[in-house]
Amino acid sequence: MPGPPSNGLPGSTRSQIAAAANSRYVDLAADRSQRQHAEEANPVTQAATGREWRSVNAIGCTRGLLPAAPDVDGLCDDGLPSVYVMQCDPADWQLPRWRSYRGPGASAWSPWEQVDYGTCPADRVPAMTAEDFRRLPLPAPTLVMQPEGDWVLVNIETIVRTDPTPVVLTTDLLGYQVEVEARPAVFAYDFGDGSEPLVTRDPGSAWPDFTTHHVYERPGQASITLTTTWTGRYRLVGTDDWLDVAGTARTTTTGPAFRIEERTSRLVADLCTDRPTPPDC
Structure with missing residues (x-):
């Protein structure tokens, strides 16, 4: 032929x-x-x-x-x-x-x-499938932990939050230039201590108005992993009509490892900031 x-x-x-x-x-x-x-x-x-x-x-x-x-x-x-x-x-x-x-x-x-x-x-815009959406280079949202540092305390809230800002990308879809808007929709935090993940649509807030947190119950080491589920919509470049993506995509962010410590308070005769440091500090 x-x-x-x-x-x-x-x-x-x-x-x-x-x-x-x-x-x-x-x-x-x-x-x-x-x-x-x-x-x-x-x-x-x-x-x-x-x-x-x-x-x-x-x-x-x-x-x-x-x-x-x-x-x-x-x-x-x-x-x-x-x-x-x-x-x-x-x-x-x-x-x-x-x-x-x-x-x-x-x-x-x-x-x-x-x-x-x-x-x-x-009907000119071809359908964007979930597979097409997952191939896009979606940036994993930043994972923020409070308090910052390499250790947290047992039985005290460890605060987590992330950035829910949508991402706009331009890509080729079957020969058409399309604009894709991807939105972080669901956040799943794995706290690395064997507990059930925290799954929420709330991106969280900083202390003292925090809404997403976890309390570690025993000393040890852990790291937190954030899995973000994205939804999307798309349109031909230069047009105003948005279409929903038929599916979702996921990204994963893992923070640095940290220690979970148990500390006790006690009364001291002098300030622990004195130099030399008092023996009862």
């Missing part, structure tokens, strides 16, 4: 046929293929696979019952043009999207594969 050239994009000076519809009839709009969004997207390296991707918008062909990539010149010399019925104005309709890839070190691109069947403006 012929397809677009491996190092180029479908294109021709001849016309292609696109279609759109309203409730009563189908309008056919002819346009030259050079103007049908047939530009190669900026290659994007996918961290998970090492693949480099490119995409193009072009009419496809129907051969038998299967959709097929356009021929070498971008048209359907062997097969019927695919006419898609879309409920939007023909001028706003975007052609079906195709993509191909090549692996690390490869010179040849893979065959074109169809991503969608053309879109109206309201």
Whole structure:
């Protein structure tokens, strides 16, 4: 089956046929293929696979019952043009999207594969999956512990808190530039002493107005681990309509190890800050 050239994009000076519809009839709009969004997207390296991707918008062909990539010149010399019925104005309709890839070190691109069947403006944003969301470089929120230092006291509150500020990132989603807003939603503190984690939506506050804390019951050593669950929403760059991400992501932060100490108070004859230090301090 012929397809677009491996190092180029479908294109021709001849016309292609696109279609759109309203409730009563189908309008056919002819346009030259050079103007049908047939530009190669900026290659994007996918961290998970090492693949480099490119995409193009072009009419496809129907051969038998299967959709097929356009021929070498971008048209359907062997097969019927695919006419898609879309409920939007023909001028706003975007052609079906195709993509191909090549692996690390490869010179040849893979065959074109169809991503969608053309879109109206309201449907133009591809869905961001939970897997897409989890691949984003979300920064783990800072874990703050009070009192600060390398030791805490038994039977006294050890205060924890974090920063709930949302993070805004820009990424490529199937050839579209999208803006993603990720929000820390749930905080789970593991205090490292075998107790049940503290799971809360409260990011916490500093002393004396603290709301998230833990009381250690015996001396020892521990470190605190904060696991943050993120929710997100996204939109096309330059637009105002946000869509929710279908899933969550998690980040983990572990603080430095510290000692848990048990100390007792006693009366002394002199100040322990005196020099030399009194023997009963």
